[in-house]
Amino acid sequence: MKIATFNINGINRRLDNLLAWLKAAEPDVVCLQELKARHEQFPAAAIEAAGYGAVWVGEPRWNGVAILARDAEPIVTATSLPGDPADRHSRYIEAAVGGVLIASLYAPNGNPRPGPKYDYKLAWTERLISRAAELEAMKVPVVLAGDFNIVPEPRDIYPTRSYDENALVQPESRALYQRLLDQGWADALRKKHPRETIYTFWDYMRQRWERDAGLRLDHLLLSKQVARRLVSADVDRDVRGMPGASDHAPAWVTVRSRE
């Protein structure tokens, strides 16, 4: 079973890129972020024609997340992150596919910092930690996949000082990510590549892709019940170099079928 996450940065603007990658990579489950489309603007027909069932939550201009399943219909278990009914952002969806509970999440960026956006980032990620604790306690296979908007360690960003004040790299942000790992979740990309440099995002500006000036922001966290079935994990970097690409590349894991 291959499970992927991809911050698509506008699903309609980038539908051709997405369909080409689906055909080439053949993932069984895809978590998408930054749809940038209202619910009714989601290209459901094209996704279905590609062989995928889909569930999603949209929003007029920003955010928006989805879960796709090859030859299957995801069974929705949540369409928002619990903990704040006043939070209207479409940043979280959760569904069961093939015996695995999948969460597709798009954490707030948090810039500029300090300020209300940074406060929202920290509060949202605290809510994610609470939801993750509930899911972990179920002792079932779970994958938390998406754009966490946190660079876990200094080696997960290219050598630069320009991000020193950025919300993505702050000790507070990193401590939140560490608390998720401390619950028992496995960072699949890091687990499979303990010493490599891994990036999933390259800014459009200043030739950051051409210079490989990237950041690791997109993560797949596996509950113990999935981690012990982990076979491989990687980033489809080539996708970032395609014409009209998203500024993120897809990341994915493969796991053995249930023992």
Next chain:
DNA sequence: ATGGCTATCGCGGATAGA
């Protein structure tokens, strides 16, 4: 400190992203 790119919405320029 700013600008640098790209997106939506909608037709100019504001706002967000990271």
